[in-house]
Amino acid sequence: MIFNPQELIHGVESGDLKSLASVFFLLIFNEIGLPLPIVYETLLLYTGYQLSHGSPNYIVTALFGAFGSAVGASLVFVFFFLFGQSVLGSKYFGRYREKVKALKKEQQKRAVLAVTLGRLTPGLVGLTGVAAGVLRINYFKFVA
Secondary structure: OOOOHHHHHHHHHHOOHHHHHHHHHHHHHHHOOOOOOOOHHHHHHHHHHHHHOOOOHHHHHHHHHHHHHHHHHHHHHHHHHHHHHHHHOOOOOHHHHHHHHHHHHHHOOOHHHHHHHHHHOOOOHHHHHHHHHHOOOOHHHHHO
16 A cells, blocks of 8 residues: 555545555655655645645644654664764774764754755755764754
């Protein structure tokens, strides 16, 4: 069901719990960088269209999508928060240590702005969690 857009949209329209769970997991998978056979933005665009026309069923879909996106972004953030320093300490990235230290100092002033702009920029959405984790931005600033 998660990979059939017609079934997914029909299930969302009827309020099917499996479809709502599919939206949740679809956005988690997208956030952690798994390639998907359907474009999740299409579903979100359709949901927004239905919400603008007053369909109350889509409020729940939007909430499941937002929560799935937040969970997926949090997983990426936590992974790189825990393991990003060891990756930077490897022989391949060792030459960038000074640049990363300078970025850490700079990002503390503008963390919320940097995360917000990164999350709103197509192509940087997934990388924002990686950068925030490696630079050890406060989790609550990242999620806000």
